[in-house]
Amino acid sequence: QSALTQPASVSGSPGQSITISCTGTSSDVGTYNYVSWYQQHPGKAPKLMISEVNNRPSGVSNRFSGSKSGNTASLTISGLQAEDEADYYCSSYTNSGTRVFGGGTKLTVL
Amino acid sequence: EVQLVESGGGLVKPGGSLRLSCAASGFTFSSYSMNWVRQAPGKGLEWVSAISSSSGYMYYGDSVKGRFTISRDNAKNSLYLQLNSLRAEDTAVYYCARTPVGYYFDYWGQGTLVTVSS
Numbered sequence: 001q002s003a004l005t006q007p008a009s010v011s012g013s014p015g016q017s018i019t020i021s022c023t024g025t026s027s028d029v030g031t032y033n034y035v036s037w038y039q040q041h042p043g044k045a046p047k048l049m050i051s052e053v054n055n056r057p058s059g060v061s062n063r064f065s066g067s068k069s070g071n072t073a074s075l076t077i078s079g080l081q082a083e084d085e086a087d088y089y090c091s092s093y094t095n096s097g098t099r100v101f102g103g104g105t106k107l108t109v110l
Numbered sequence: 111e112v113q114l115v116e117s118g119g120g121l122v123k124p125g126g127s128l129r130l131s132c133a134a135s136g137f138t139f140s141s142y143s144m145n146w147v148r149q150a151p152g153k154g155l156e157w158v159s160a161i162s163s164s165s166g167y168m169y170y171g172d173s174v175k176g177r178f179t180i181s182r183d184n185a186k187n188s189l190y191l192q193l194n195s196l197r198a199e200d201t202a203v204y205y206c207a208r209t210p211v212g213y214y215f216d217y218w219g220q221g222t223l224v225t226v227s228s
Contacts, residue, residue: 001172003154036214038155045205045221046147046155051214089155093213097160097169099145104154 004029004090004102011108017078020105022090023071028100030071034093037066037075040104041086049088050075077107085109112136112217114206119222126196126226132189132206132219140164140184143209146191148202149221156202159191160209174200196226 005023012018022029022037029035033053038046048057050066053073063078073092077084090102118130132144146158159180160169168180179192189206203223207215 032213034213038215040155045218046215047218048214048216051216052212057216087154091155091157091214097167098171099157099160099213101147101155101157 001094001096001098001100004092004100006088006090006102006105008103009106009108011110012077012080013110014080014082016080017076018080018107019077020075020088020090020107022073022075022092022102024073024092024100025071027096028092028094029068029073031095032093033068035066035068035073036091037064038089038091039084039086040089046089080109082109112208114208114217114219116204116206116219116222119204119224121225121227122196123228124197124226128193128196128224130191130193130204130206130222130224132191134187134189134206134208137208139182139187144182144189145207145209145215146180146189147205147207147215147218148200148224149205150199150202153202158204161189193224196224198226200224201226 037050040046054066113135115133145160161180177195181190203221205221208217
């Protein structure tokens with residue numbers, strides 16, 4: 001049950017776009033369209049940003065989008081804003097019925 | 111409004127036990143699977159356990175299997191996590207989270223801190 005692989009950090013300037021990758025295996029990301037993404041600000045609970053690869057919950061900005069290719073899922077944030085600075089985590093369902101998170105990516109808005 | 115409120119955290123010695131609770135409101139609790147997710151200080155999220163809506167299925171992460179037990183009481187709209195044989199590495203904020211069909215976590219509680227230390 002290894003964690004999904006995310007870059008430790010990414011950065012971008014306001015208005016730019018960034019992409020965070022999330023690499024798993026054929027036991028999780030590669031087989032199931034049950035990849036989700038979460039935003040977490042310091043001291044706060046995580047917040048769902050993307051469900052089932054590319055579904056955006058009501059209330060989440062359309063600047064956030066998700067995709068998947070093979071064993072790798074991606075979260076793209078366009079038109080970066082200062083309030084996007086946070087930690088981001090991906091998660092996937094696995095073939096053993098468990099769930100797994102990525103190690104997290106710290107987004108810095110320069 | 112969906113609300114999840116965890117309680118039961120605290121300081122416990124290695125080898126000790128603790129029972130966490132999560133009180134749910136604002137939705138039909140018995141219709142949803144529920145999860146526990148933890149976060150050690152300064153670390154990332156770690157999925158701990160899941161239970162189906164009617165308690166028919168329970169799943170555990172490898173690091174807690176055999177030591178933690180998830181349960182629920184749909185009549186009381188409550189989720190529980192029994193933590194036994196606690197270790198220092200179990201120190202974390204424990205969140206309960208709701209899972210609709212689709213295996214994602216759409217609502218989270220504010221978390222309860224468990225500290226395992228002598």
